Amino acid sequence: MTSRIPRDSRLRLVRPRPLAAAPRAVNQRRTRRPAPRPPEGTPAPAELARMARSRLAGAARVARWADAALGPGRDGATTDGRATLSDATAERAADELGLTAVQVRAEWDTARLAGLVEVHGDSARPGWRLRAWDRDDSAVLRGWVAFFDAWSLACPEPGDHQAAAVAEVVSAMPQVLSLLQLSAGPVPVEQLLDLLRQRVTELRTERCEIPFGPQPVPAGAVGTAAAAPDAAEPAEDALLAPLLDWALRALAAVGALTYGDGQATLTPLGSWAVWVKLEQICVAAQSPAGNIEQSAENMLRGCAQLRPNAARAEYRAWLAARPVGSAVTELLDAARGEDALLRGLAFEALRVVGAPAEPDVRAVLDEPALRPYALLWLAEHDGVDPEDAQEVLTREEATWLWVDTAAAVADHGEAPMLVRHLESALQPTVPALLDEVRAVGHPRTVQVLVALAAAHPDPALAKAVRRAAFQVHTWGS
Numbered sequence: 001m002t003s004r005i006p007r008d009s010r011l012r013l014v015r016p017r018p019l020a021a022a023p024r025a026v027n028q029r030r031t032r033r034p035a036p037r038p039p040e041g042t043p044a045p046a047e048l049a050r051m052a053r054s055r056l057a058g059a060a061r062v063a064r065w066a067d068a069a070l071g072p073g074r075d076g077a078t079t080d081g082r083a084t085l086s087d088a089t090a091e092r093a094a095d096e097l098g099l100t101a102v103q104v105r106a107e108w109d110t111a112r113l114a115g116l117v118e119v120h121g122d123s124a125r126p127g128w129r130l131r132a133w134d135r136d137d138s139a140v141l142r143g144w145v146a147f148f149d150a151w152s153l154a155c156p157e158p159g160d161h162q163a164a165a166v167a168e169v170v171s172a173m174p175q176v177l178s179l180l181q182l183s184a185g186p187v188p189v190e191q192l193l194d195l196l197r198q199r200v201t202e203l204r205t206e207r208c209e210i211p212f213g214p215q216p217v218p219a220g221a222v223g224t225a226a227a228a229p230d231a232a233e234p235a236e237d238a239l240l241a242p243l244l245d246w247a248l249r250a251l252a253a254v255g256a257l258t259y260g261d262g263q264a265t266l267t268p269l270g271s272w273a274v275w276v277k278l279e280q281i282c283v284a285a286q287s288p289a290g291n292i293e294q295s296a297e298n299m300l301r302g303c304a305q306l307r308p309n310a311a312r313a314e315y316r317a318w319l320a321a322r323p324v325g326s327a328v329t330e331l332l333d334a335a336r337g338e339d340a341l342l343r344g345l346a347f348e349a350l351r352v353v354g355a356p357a358e359p360d361v362r363a364v365l366d367e368p369a370l371r372p373y374a375l376l377w378l379a380e381h382d383g384v385d386p387e388d389a390q391e392v393l394t395r396e397e398a399t400w401l402w403v404d405t406a407a408a409v410a411d412h413g414e415a416p417m418l419v420r421h422l423e424s425a426l427q428p429t430v431p432a433l434l435d436e437v438r439a440v441g442h443p444r445t446v447q448v449l450v451a452l453a454a455a456h457p458d459p460a461l462a463k464a465v466r467r468a469a470f471q472v473h474t475w476g477s
Contacts, residue, residue, distance in 0.1 A: 011446040022091070038275055039184070043268050049137035051269050052144035055255040058103075059110035060133055063117045065093055066108075067126045114143040115355050118382075127355075128383055136477040148254050148273050149324060155250040158242055169243040171323055172199035174277070176247075177256075177266070186263040189244070197236055197246050210212040217420055277320040282315070292321045296330035297337065302347040304412065308348075316347040328357045335370055340408035347373045351380065372401040376455060398426050399433075410444075412452040419455050430464060 035168050043051070053060070070089065085093070085108050090101040097104065111117040115127045132139040147154075152170050176199075252259040256270030266274065281292055291299035292313055299318050303311040319327050328350065335346035350357045361377050364370040372393055379389040392396060402425055411416050425433045437445060453465040 038272060041184075042272055045141065047136055048269060048272055049140045051255075052140045053133070055269070056110065056114055056116070056140075056144060056147065058107040059114055059116055060130065061097065062093065062104060062107040063111040063126060063130050066117065066124070067130065068129070069093075069096075070124075110147065110154075113153060114147040116143060118355065118358075136270055137212075144255070144269065144277075145273050148256050148270070149356065151250045151254045151256065152247075154253045155246065158246050161239075161243060164237065165243060168200045168203055169196065169240065169247055171203060173247055173251075174321075175199045176244075176268075177251075177274045178278060180257065180264060181265045181271050185270070186265045188263050189248070190262075192248075192264060193241055193244055196240055199238075200240065244402045280317040280320045292316075292317055295334075296327070296346070296349075297334040297342060300331075300349065301344045302336055303345060304341055311345070311348065312352055315352040318350070319353060324353065324356045328353060328360045332360060332364060332370070335373070336367070339411065340404045341412050341470060343369070343404065344408060347377050350377060355381070368400070369404075371394065371461060372404070374398045395426065395436070399436045399440045400442055402426070403437055403440060403445055403448055406452065407442075407444040410448055416455070419452075422452065434464065 005323060009113050011029050042048075067083075069092075076137070085105060087101075090104050090108075093099070093104045094101045110116070111130075112119060112124075115122050116130045116133070119129045129143045131140045133143075152166075157166050173196075176196055179192065179195055180187055204452075248257065248264050250261045251257050251270070252264075256273065257264050257266045291302040291330070294302065296318075299314065304312050306314065325343045331346045331349050331353075335343045337343070350361060358378070358381060361381075375392050375397065378391045380386055384392070393401065402421075406421050409421050422430075422433075434449075442448075449465050451460045
């Protein structure tokens, strides 16, 4: 006989598995695409890393000085007690390194952009790339690519141009860089300006904006309408030429290209970086998902059925096709929706973004629905092992995350998956779990408990879960 007395069913304590890691299609065949080869003439990774180390040598030197002189417990800590570059710190670094204070600040900014130094609020500490700088070529190349991605911050933008015009040029530069990469040699600035004008026009057309400059004359004005578009080009070029000059100088400053004598040429590092981004886009375009042109929400839905490695490839390609800032904003907007699965996947995509996403992720800590995900993201970004990152959450935050993940499983997974998710709860017993789930106030609590009761094979446990769902429902109403 089976006892009908509700019993204190023990939960087996196991590490929670990321929802994205759950196999969605066990029988799905995955075709392996051979690793693409870079264009002929591209230096070997070790040589590229040597070039990147040379370009970032000053930044690494300043970062190492800060690590030695300003770290916790050092006698030379700044008077404000923070590992930041105050005026006094910059002067001290300049004296000890044989540089000017301006040079120290410039290299410090470069170190931050390359991930050699990580700034958290009002404090800074060495990034993991600094620790691996001399022994890990991939860390060096990833640091330089992060610096390359932030080229628009490397040089001050022209102050006499509207912010919207600057943003348009930044958004259009990937096409300009693609032309330089495909040309594999010097390209006249006039040709780059023509491409930039076309791309900016496309961006404005997508937003249904009227372009700057003289407008076409109404059709009734015989003989003048056809000439109007051509007349607008010089005015447009006059607006875009200084911005193109600024962009090319900024890219030259990060080491992506050489610029002079009316032409621009990608450096080996720049050519390799642009090729990598183009390859990421091509891989996703040829994949079954092909989510490059989708919104963040649709892209994440398209990745929901993919295994983790394939999903990360889609994230990288989607990110490579748009500016980092707008991509991060779009991902966080998708995370704010009602679908808990998209919330988890959005933060998986933000892990691919890395350091550039940190300010935006830190800014959502006050949003209850995103706070647990953001805390885990920041902990892993700070170097905490993913297996231990859960320790940064309070009991309430961990319980809220458990309910949110259970909602994703209930909406998109299968019954056995939801039962297995029960095993990942922090609470040692089912009654304790139900008590804390009721108290946490997640908006999907009732639906999760009802789905769990329907899926669990233990009748006594299912009855206790249904009772808890009824209590939450009646108290809530």
